[in-house]
Amino acid sequence: MDFEFSEDQTMIIDSARKFLEKECPKEKVRELKEDEKGYDPDTWNKMVEMGWMGLIFPEEYEGTGMDFFDLMILMEEMGRNLLPGPFFSTVALCSLPILEFGSSDQKKEILPKIAYGEKIWTLALTETSATYEPSGVALQATLDGDYVLEGTKLFVPYANIADYMLVVARTSDKADPKEGITVFIVDAKSPGIKTEVIPTAAHDKQCEVIFDKVKVSKGNILGEPDNGWDIVEFIIQRASVLKSAEMLGGAQTALNMGNDYAKERVQFDKPIGSFQAIQHKLAKMLIDVEGLRFLVYEAAWKTSIGSQSALLNSIVKAKANEVFQRTCLESIKVHGAIGFTEELDLGLFFLRTKASEFALGDTGFHRERIAQELESYKPSFLS
Template sequence: MDLGLTEIQQMLKSSAQEFLARECPTTLVREMEEDERGYPDELWRQMSGLGWAGVPFPEQYGGTGGDFLDLAVLLEEIGRSLAPSPYFSSVVLGGLTVLDAGSDAQKDDLLSRVCDGSGILTLAITEASATFEAWGVETTATTDGNGFALNGTKLFVPDAHVADVIIVAARTNQSGPPEAGITLFLVPARMEGLEVTPIRTIGSERQFEVSLNNVRLPSSAVLGEVNGGWAIADRAIQRAIAGQCITMLGGATAVLDMTVEYVKQRTQFGRPVGSFQAVQHHCAQMATDVEGCRGVSYQAAWMLAEGLPAQREISIAKAWISQAYRRVCATAHQCHGAIGFTKEHDLQLYTRRAKVQELGYGDVNYHKELAMASIAGE
């Protein structure tokens, strides 16, 4: 595995940094935390206009034909800037799932809209158990004439309030192992019987409860095959975890950068606090954690891009980064002192999101167990 970026990836990274530094200052991030929609339409139009939404999709749908590593470059910069947008939901959760398992008609209909930003997708899997395992899917889909009727409640569905289509995992067969009876459905977000309710979180990101009460869908709404949806969902979850790890890497990098800059400028006892050995050790430990995050996250992304089995590497990355990002934020607060704990300072923006992302898509213990089970099974 070569961790170096290609010339095209480096150009993409540099242009993304310049664009987000100019168009997405932290003042905008703060403003969008209080906004009901959660992101400015103009920023999303600009991101889509730059072709970002089409990076991992084939050219026939309006994409650029990139792979998951190209996508990772953008996700890192989005994580670094905390850019408020439905990018992760629409591209990583929704679009790549349709690309993975959709019919030709479904791909033609949805992916072109994802690529130009006119259509927003998201994915609804978790329920009251908050698990990302098949047994946690309790929403039912019963046959109703030539279609299906969906009933149940999904939790922690990102950007459901602006999504045009929500990919919903539902149980179509109650017998047999949990993995055998799950089907994915493409549910238009304005369907009768579908209700979206916001869930407040410490990170101020847009998460929602999606209630389905006799939502009737035609058979053409099935994504993949009936009772064959869990394999698709599992791949989608793996991509989501790997993508979130890259996003967390971007956040950790931003925290390191702001801390190093602060200790260079903050003076105490007549000298910059960065000249004190204890503070230098703190910064060195933060840099070590960030580089560790970079190695494990890009290894997982590379394996996905190559089409290799990556469950172990993804779980290792998530378990490591969840703890490392938290350590980086905690150490940054020590270096900043009291000002770092104030709402007026940018550091708290990253600390709150680090806590949400630490728990999202499985916590540290969950992924340690998955990694160890994978190693033991070899």
């Protein structure tokens, strides 16, 4: 058992924290909310120089060969600072499944360009049913020489600036909705694609993407046709853990802000943190955030050693959903009226809660997955 970061990991944390504090102050976060692109290409290039894009690619794809745990650490730091941009969509949602399921040609073609920050990617999975269940995949891909994609994807992050998308489509109708799904590699500039930014509260550039008879060649399939749900399942599990790490970072900042304010703010001639009503609230927030922290670390560690657990991954995301929301909310309450203003940074974190919660499955979705696992697991006392 070892709860400490390695030297390399400590370096990632230190350099990421310094970098993000400098490159991504909250004025920048506010600016980017109103920015059409929603990210800063200058910051993006610096992230490339730091090796973040290909952090866990092997060297043959121009990566630095670190592991999943290291990537998780980076996500936590990004969450602490609310870094806006297509890092998550490119690296977590697309590069990981390509690395796992891509053909050797696909990997050679795609991954170095991601590592060099040349191409921005996103995942087009959810639709108007707004669910991560396989039944939610309705966008049709019909084979007619090439495949022709017809339908609408919703909540596609950063599709407004993406160069490529992984598009999850239905290629045949089977009794089990998990069957008959195919993942396509699609040039975002293909004729017939129309993208429009959805006005989300977080201004985080989630898009509606309409596919109007979009042609995709047969060679641009990730994995095998009709067996794409395995890839989606892989994405949901890996990206849930990474999203949870980002939410952990956000929750930690929200707790720190509340705690700092409770020491500064004086009422009835005392810092409000000396009142138990406030102090106990903060103590409970600490229990929440530390609990989430070690769960995220456990899941990321298991993934990085190749013993990932679907049960644990869902436990982590369900916990992250609740803790991020609750910590922001309680911190706002500790702040009082100032917590409710545009001026205080805390609101920026709170505005992310709904987007983060929905991403890769809300609490109900993951609770249901946990329950399914429990239905079939064998308790030790029966062994």
